[in-house]
Amino acid sequence: MLTVPPLPTLDAPHGWRTTMVAGTRFTARFHLRGPGTDTDAEVERCAAGRLRDTYPVSAHDVEVRVASGALGSLPSEALRMLTKAVWKADPRCRRIVCAAPDGDLNTLAQAEAAGFRHVVDVDLADEQFRLLVAEPEWVTGGDRRLDHVPQT
Template identity: 50%
Template sequence: MSIELQRCARGRLRHSYPVAAHDIEVRVLAVNSAEELTAILRAVVVGIREAEPSCRKIVYAVGWNEAQHGTISALATVAAAEAANFRYVVDVDIADAELGLLVAEPAWVTAVDIDLGDVLGS
């Protein structure tokens, strides 16, 4: 098993969505099961959040046209990532693949202030 981390702004995803400077793509290579992938992704998210507190998105890309890691289907891979608290966001095309992007975001990014009585300009 190996894990690759790359800033999205410098990697293969740089033109695929509105990338922020601190977004990080996680690539996990050679896992044996969806359960192992879930455990790895959970641990990686914790490590990235500790090392890079300004990271808004941790991105995990699933290739739709091939089995993941040799044995895990794309849908099982998505389910494994979702079990690690990633959420599916969008499909993108890059030069050599069609990918589904899943993200893990910290609470400070996803928090919403639902004060509907406070309208700007009123």
């Protein structure tokens, strides 16, 4: 059984302001205000949310989404800021996930501009998504050559 930790409080970097609007143990809605951005965004522990059965989820993985509208409406700078705030608040977070609806090229482009990369396509009930992830350096810094056997 996976034990899911509660979400930590997010501190915005200089020039940004996050105000918690609503929240539960595993989900929080923030009002984001910063350069060119004045919107609500949500963060949710993947293991407790809609993505829990779509990939090998870690207890500390977090999904980021816009409270109303497509994630593509969130400027990439705001998505980058949220990513940094989540990693600062939870150093054990291995993946920050964005779910782009199939065919939503704007969300895909915004997430990629914010440093996310596409990893898998998934089906949820009656929707299809492309999952994009951002991972910290301590996750991606290792040897990724799958065909390389160490010390050979």
